[in-house]
Amino acid sequence: MSTRPSGGRLATLLAIIASVIMLVIAPQAKLALAANGYSQGYWSVYYCYDCLPSRGGWRALQK
Amino acid sequence: MEAEAKRVLIAPAAVAVFLATDWLWVGVDFSLIALTCGATAALVLSPESRQSPWPWPDLWVIAFAASLVLSILLSGHARLSLLLSSPFIPALLIYLLLSRFVSGPRGIRLVLAGLSIGALCIAASVLLDASLQPGDPAGSIGTLAIPLLVVPNDILSRQGMVGALPVAAVLGWGVKRAYQTARRADHPERLFAAGLLGAFAAFSLASFVELTFVRYWVAIMVATLIGLTAALEQPSPPIAGV
Numbered sequence: 001m002s003t004r005p006s007g008g009r010l011a012t013l014l015a016i017i018a019s020v021i022m023l024v025i026a027p028q029a030k031l032a033l034a035a036n037g038y039s040q041g042y043w044s045v046y047y048c049y050d051c052l053p054s055r056g057g058w059r060a061l062q063k
Numbered sequence: 064m065e066a067e068a069k070r071v072l073i074a075p076a077a078v079a080v081f082l083a084t085d086w087l088w089v090g091v092d093f094s095l096i097a098l099t100c101g102a103t104a105a106l107v108l109s110p111e112s113r114q115s116p117w118p119w120p121d122l123w124v125i126a127f128a129a130s131l132v133l134s135i136l137l138s139g140h141a142r143l144s145l146l147l148s149s150p151f152i153p154a155l156l157i158y159l160l161l162s163r164f165v166s167g168p169r170g171i172r173l174v175l176a177g178l179s180i181g182a183l184c185i186a187a188s189v190l191l192d193a194s195l196q197p198g199d200p201a202g203s204i205g206t207l208a209i210p211l212l213v214v215p216n217d218i219l220s221r222q223g224m225v226g227a228l229p230v231a232a233v234l235g236w237g238v239k240r241a242y243q244t245a246r247r248a249d250h251p252e253r254l255f256a257a258g259l260l261g262a263f264a265a266f267s268l269a270s271f272v273e274l275t276f277v278r279y280w281v282a283i284m285v286a287t288l289i290g291l292t293a294a295l296e297q298p299s300p301p302i303a304g305v
Binding site: 009 | 159
């Protein structure tokens with residue numbers, strides 16, 4: 001096995017920074033999704049009933 | 064040696080807390096805060112278990128991330144695509160923690176315990192809600208807003224083969240490695256590998272019906288399964304007190 005580091009620490013640091021940014025912008029992001037017809041559902045799923053094919057397919061996203 | 068044995072449990076504990084509490088919504092994203100704090104502690108205190116550069120799942124994860132970025136940039140609704148791709152951030156963090164900082168049966172058991180607690184809590188809340196609305200299963204599911212069939216497969220389908228190929232490859236890698244580990248009679252964690260193989264099979268079967276990366280848990284589950292498979296390949300850490 002090689003003894004070289006795999007860069008995991010740097011990648012993890014970048015992912016932590018991304019998570020912190022996500023935590024900071026999450027409230028605004030949820031508002032933006034809600035404004036586009038998306039609702040927050042179970043286990044943090046965003047879903048869009050208007051996007052169902054029976055309700056006009058993906059045209060809701062064209063708004 | 065005992066302190067080091069405890070430090071290697073920081074990362075699996077962080078992932079376990081995230082998986083056990085991610086169904087909870089109490090106004091703040093407690094689970095992601097816990098995961099981020101745990102990841103920071105692991106980054107500072109825990110030794111990195113993986114030393115081999117560029118393992119195969121890393122390459123495919125990078126390929127998928129690149130296709131995701133490309134998809135967002137080329138999308139007609141880049142901002143919406145970016146928002147809907149947010150589950151990949153904790154998923155990436157979980158994959159890195161599991162594949163880089165978790166090794167040995169104790170860490171893997173912690174992660175599995177977190178998964179089990181989360182699954183039990185979700186199942187209990189569904190049953191509780193169903194008992195409060197007897198005779199109307201559709202209404203019950205609607206109240207919980209479980210989007211079993213209402214989420215468009217827009218992220219993966221938009222990327223077509225460019226996005227599907229890395230996902231298929233990384234899942235294929237996971238199935239192959241879990242199968243090989245489960246077949247090894249001398250491997251101490253071969254039972255975990257057999258369990259992972261079952262999880263991969265269930266996940267793949269479910270994907271024929273309805274799975275989409277718009278769903279938070281799908282991205283989290285892929286990252287958890289691949290990360291655990293990578294963790295199985297790491298040498299076990301020292302045992303406390305030895």
